[in-house]
Structure formats: C-alpha cells, structure tokens
Amino acid sequence: MTNPAPGHVPDRAAVRAPGCTAVAEAEVPGWAGGVMLALRWVTLLVEVSAMVVLGTLAGGVLLGLGPALRAGGVVAARMTAEPTPWRTFWRAWRDGFGRTTALFAPAWAVAGLLWLDGAALGLLDGPVRAVLTGGLLVVGAWGAVVLAHWPVVVARYASGPVATWRLLLLLPLLAPATSLAVLVVAAALLAAAWALPLAAVLVGPGFWLWATGRLATDRLDRIDAEVSGGRPA
Numbered sequence: 001m002t003n004p005a006p007g008h009v010p011d012r013a014a015v016r017a018p019g020c021t022a023v024a025e026a027e028v029p030g031w032a033g034g035v036m037l038a039l040r041w042v043t044l045l046v047e048v049s050a051m052v053v054l055g056t057l058a059g060g061v062l063l064g065l066g067p068a069l070r071a072g073g074v075v076a077a078r079m080t081a082e083p084t085p086w087r088t089f090w091r092a093w094r095d096g097f098g099r100t101t102a103l104f105a106p107a108w109a110v111a112g113l114l115w116l117d118g119a120a121l122g123l124l125d126g127p128v129r130a131v132l133t134g135g136l137l138v139v140g141a142w143g144a145v146v147l148a149h150w151p152v153v154v155a156r157y158a159s160g161p162v163a164t165w166r167l168l169l170l171l172p173l174l175a176p177a178t179s180l181a182v183l184v185v186a187a188a189l190l191a192a193a194w195a196l197p198l199a200a201v202l203v204g205p206g207f208w209l210w211a212t213g214r215l216a217t218d219r220l221d222r223i224d225a226e227v228s229g230g231r232p233a
Helices: 030-058 065-077 086-094 097-121 127-156 161-174 176-195 197-228
Strands: none
Touching (some): 030 086, 065 197, 097 161, 161 197, 176 197
16 A cells, blocks of 8 residues: 555654653653552643643634644643643643644534534434434444544644545545454443543543544554655555
C-alpha cells in the first residue's frame, strides 16, 4: 500500500521535549508511592477535563472545542517539567488556534447532520427507522474513532485540511484493531457515565484523551515507521 498520509509533515513542536517525564514512567517506591502515583494520575485527568471545558468556553464553544481537544491531548500525553500542566495547555491552545479551529470545522458540520438525523428518527417508523438507526450507529462509531485520532493527528502533522481529513477518514480502515479498542473505551465511559455520572464528568474527558491518545499515537508511530521504511502499511 502506498503512503496513507501523503502530504503529512510531522509537527516537531508537538514532539515531547527531552526533559519531559511521562506520569506513567515516574518511579515512586513502595505502596505509598503507588497511591501517590495513582492520585497524580487522577488529579491530572481531572485537570485535563477542566482544561478542555475552560478552553472550549474561552473560544466561544464553536471556536474553542477544537483547540481545547488538541491542547488537552498534548497535556494528557505527557507530564512536563513545569510545576503545573496548565501552562502547557494554554500554550498549546493558542498555538495555531486558527488552523486548529478550521481543521475542526468539518466535525461540527457532521455533528449537526447527525443531530438532525437523530431528531428525524422520532418522526419515522417501521423498516425506514430501523435502517436509519443502523446507519446512525455506524456513522457514530466511525465518528468516534475519527474524533479519537483527531487531537493526535492535528498535533503530530503540519498538514492542510484535505490531507488531514483524508488520513482521519481512512484510519478506521487502516487500524481496525485500534478502532475496536477506541470503541471499547467509548463503551466503558458510557457505562461509567450511567453508573457514576459525577466521576464520569470529572475524569471522563481527560481519560478519553489519554486512553485514545495512547492508542492513536501507537498506531501512527507504526504507520510512519512502515512508510519511512518503504514497507506496505
């Protein structure tokens, strides 16, 4: 197979700085250290969730959600040497704000169409409703996988809208195992939201960005390595 992401150029500014230490790689001895590490994880995930909300509101929702997701993904992927990740978030939020907002615009359009289709279900009955429901489920699952990859792809590649969205739309086919894992994460979060709504609100967005970001990064690393080595993906 040829390069699945023609025109994509790695964004070197998004690569982890040499002095950064991931939370998962921190070495804290003893059971007390394990508890402290777990609390650090939970605190970071809650902070990321709060950052995404504030970043979305700061951009007036429509203009803020894309940059907030990208910046939240950057923070969730690494713990910087700074005393707090908030500085990293707002720096990433401001970096390329116009480009990130423009790249996220198609997601808003698709979300609007899905909402209209969902509203139309209440007016239909019989086989037509069943077919439309099935179609919405398929599109919704595909959209969840695309959305999971979106923050990583936008932060990783300095590419235009066409190349970016071509890669995003192809990724569910290029990485079926990763896509399935993303849907498992989504299902787990939905179950958690039903059982523990407050915990899901506090931790859910941060956990989604961290878990799906790890999955997306691993798959993109392998795709880039295969393309660089001249092997088929």
